[in-house]
Structure formats: structure tokens, C-alpha cells
Amino acid sequence: MINIMQYKLKNFSKTLLELKQRIVFVIFAIIIFRIGFFIPIPSINISMLSNFLKLQKNTIIDLFNMFSGGALSHASIFSLGIMPYISASIIMQLLSLSIKRLSDIKKEGEIGKKKIYQYTRFITLILSIIQSTIISFSLPKILSIQILIPNPNFYFYFSTILSLSTGTMLLMWLGELITECGIGNGISIIMFIGIISKIPLNIINIFHQMYYGNISILFLFFIFILIFLIVFFIVFIEQSYRKIILYHSKQRNLHKMYIMQHTHLPLKINMSGILPVIFSSSIIILLSTICSWLEMNFHFTILSIIKNYIQPGKICYIIIYSILITIFCFFYSNLICNAVDISKNLKKSGVFIPGIRPGIKTAKYINDIINKLIFINSLYIIFIFLISEFFRIIIYVPFYIGGTSLLIIVVVIIDFISQFQTLMISNKYNSILKKSNLGINNFFI
Numbered sequence: 001m002i003n004i005m006q007y008k009l010k011n012f013s014k015t016l017l018e019l020k021q022r023i024v025f026v027i028f029a030i031i032i033f034r035i036g037f038f039i040p041i042p043s044i045n046i047s048m049l050s051n052f053l054k055l056q057k058n059t060i061i062d063l064f065n066m067f068s069g070g071a072l073s074h075a076s077i078f079s080l081g082i083m084p085y086i087s088a089s090i091i092m093q094l095l096s097l098s099i100k101r102l103s104d105i106k107k108e109g110e111i112g113k114k115k116i117y118q119y120t121r122f123i124t125l126i127l128s129i130i131q132s133t134i135i136s137f138s139l140p141k142i143l144s145i146q147i148l149i150p151n152p153n154f155y156f157y158f159s160t161i162l163s164l165s166t167g168t169m170l171l172m173w174l175g176e177l178i179t180e181c182g183i184g185n186g187i188s189i190i191m192f193i194g195i196i197s198k199i200p201l202n203i204i205n206i207f208h209q210m211y212y213g214n215i216s217i218l219f220l221f222f223i224f225i226l227i228f229l230i231v232f233f234i235v236f237i238e239q240s241y242r243k244i245i246l247y248h249s250k251q252r253n254l255h256k257m258y259i260m261q262h263t264h265l266p267l268k269i270n271m272s273g274i275l276p277v278i279f280s281s282s283i284i285i286l287l288s289t290i291c292s293w294l295e296m297n298f299h300f301t302i303l304s305i306i307k308n309y310i311q312p313g314k315i316c317y318i319i320i321y322s323i324l325i326t327i328f329c330f331f332y333s334n335l336i337c338n339a340v341d342i343s344k345n346l347k348k349s350g351v352f353i354p355g356i357r358p359g360i361k362t363a364k365y366i367n368d369i370i371n372k373l374i375f376i377n378s379l380y381i382i383f384i385f386l387i388s389e390f391f392r393i394i395i396y397v398p399f400y401i402g403g404t405s406l407l408i409i410v411v412v413i414i415d416f417i418s419q420f421q422t423l424m425i426s427n428k429y430n431s432i433l434k435k436s437n438l439g440i441n442n443f444f445i
Helices: 004-037 047-055 060-067 081-097 100-104 110-142 153-180 188-195 198-211 217-238 273-296 301-309 315-336 338-346 358-394 404-442
Strands: 240-253 257-269
Touching: 004 153, 004 188, 004 404, 081 100, 081 110, 081 153, 081 273, 081 315, 100 110, 110 153, 153 188, 188 404, 198 217, 217 358, 217 404, 240 358, 257 358, 273 315, 273 358, 273 404, 315 358, 338 358, 358 404
Parallel strands: none
Antiparallel strands: 240 257
């Protein structure tokens, strides 16, 4: 009895040690991210850039600054954020669907995944160099050259491109390390830290608004109740599943006697997580960056019109964003949850859906359910996205409440907790297996 207790305590201490190491690693990576946040690009007047960005509220530049965690307003080496990496991931996934060679590599298991990740890193480097080049050549034309950039020479352009590209690659490396050695998805955690880092400033802004009489306590209480209800709704949807009833028949003997085992196939409503939101934002920011650069250098009038129409709050922006969210919801959800593959696996396992023939009929039935869930999911994400416009235009909230930011924060926290629980359970099962092996070894001894 004492030996069993000692074994349990020893295994529990090992589990806690592993969790502690993973959490410490995540904290260490976050500290590196926050240190890099305050490292500026050389030769830029940071105060002038910060004042300029304050005038860009509710624009694409403000959205870009939000996803970089405010790094753009500090002219940080992390100003590009992880947007080039996200754009590279989209490009690789589209290429893997259209090019057979890449599709075959993807099916090679762990080795294929490593190759795809390697290609994604190369594309990230190319995109970060392109975006940093556009930014470096656009910055001198934003305001007067002498005010924003005192000396825009070759050294400025080279150091800006090098700093921004290196910063993006460092963030990508940190994100991959957090995913591998920490808890949760590294890229999502970096975005999460960037968003919540602005919360203290928002709280100070709220107190300032209350002090000057712009916000009443009753109105603020009403806003917090709305935010609580939105968070509750997000948690409810994120934890919701559609269960498909499954039966597994096993033969007990050589006669006609079977035992029917009942189980279910859980299909999550939000299969794609926050990726449609991030992908859609990445596409719009990339499009706006290219339009701005072409407009400044070639003076195309039509590009100026397009850029003005895709600013946050405009009807065209809302429509494009909603369409992109719907497209990415269907694209990514079908990518990670393929009805044909599920049907084949069920057939191999001897599992069937009552009233549905195995094979093609099962695949069609599951595919119909998946498409309905994806449609509901796209409506849900669009609704969360439109909340910020509702707060700003209809209720006239004097501070920014981003539905996208709330969604990212809640989903990342839920994912972090679920991975934490998974790690605990896996360690528990490993201890049971070790214990059973120990018992077998003792039996033979």
C-alpha cells in the first residue's frame, strides 16, 4: 500500500514538473516577445509615427496595429507581426490542394509535414521581405520626410527591411517553439498577448472618460453586461458539438448473437477556430498594403478608391470581410474534417450510422451535417465580427471593443485550458500503463 502511494506521488510530481517546464517556457517566450516589442527600427521618429497612427482610428492601419499588438505604433521590429506567416500558410494550403506533388508530400506523415512547414517558412521570409520593402518605401511619403524620417538614405531602407523581416522570422520561430515545447498554439498565443497588452491602456482610457463625464457608471455597467453576454455566447458555441449516433456490432459466438455497442461521433460547431478571422484580416491587410504602395508610387486613382472602400466601418469592407470569413470557414473546416476519410475509417472499424448504408451514403450524410455546421459557424463568426461595428456606430461607445479581439482571447484561453487538461490526462494514462507493466514484470519475476 505504501509503495503504491509512493509511486503515485512520484508520478504526480513528474507530471507537475513537466507542466511547470512547459508553462515556464511559454512565459519565457512571452518575455522575449515583449522585449522585442520595445526594440525600435533605426532612423524613425517614433513619437511622430505614434501621433500619426492615433489619427488612423477605425482604419486598416489601426487593424494592422491591433494584430501586431501595438508594435507598429512603437515602430518595433515586430511591426509586421505574424501576418506574413499566416499569409504563407494560406498560400501553402491552397497550393497543396492544386499541386499534386505538394498533396503527395502532405500525405507522407510526419516527414511530409516537416517539408510543408519548411516551404511555409521560405514563403514567410519572401512575404516579410516584400511587406517590409513596401513599408520602408511608404513611410517617407506618409508625412513630411524631415519630420517622420530625418535621413531616408540607403542605411534606413536596408535596416528597416532587415529589422522587420528578422522580427517576423523570430516571431514565427517563437510561435513554433511554444507549440512544440509549451502549451497551446504558439501563433495564437502571440496574437493573444499582443491583444491583451492593450487592455491596461483601455482601462485607463475608460477611467479618463468617466472622470471627464463622457461615460456614466450606469452606461459602463450596461456595456460590461453586454461584453459578458458576448463572452458567454462565444464559450457556449465553442463548447457545442453535434453528435452523430454510431453503433458497433461485435459477434459473441458462432451463432446469431450480437452485442450492439452505442457511441457517438462529436462534430464541433466551430471546427476552424479563429483561423477564418485571422486569414480574412491577413488578406485585407495585404491587399490594403499593396494598394497603398502602388498608389504612392504610381498614383493610380482607382487604387485610392479601392483603399477607401475597404476601410473598417464601410459597407464594402463588411461585405468583403464576411465573404472571406465564409470562404475560409468552408475551406479550412473541410480540410481538417473530410467526410470521405471519416466514412472510410468508420467502415474499417466496423462502425455504422443507424439507417445509413456504409460507404458513399455515410460520407454524403456526414458531409451534409458538416456543411450545415460550417454555415452556422460562419454566421456566428460574422456576428462576432459585426459586434464592434454595432458598439461603435449604434451605441456610440467612446472606446474600442473588438468582436474579433474578444473571439481570439476567448478561443485561445479555451484552447490553452483544453490542452492543459489533455496533457494531465495523457500523463495519467502513461502512469497507468507504467504501473500495469510494473505489475506484469513483478509477476514474471
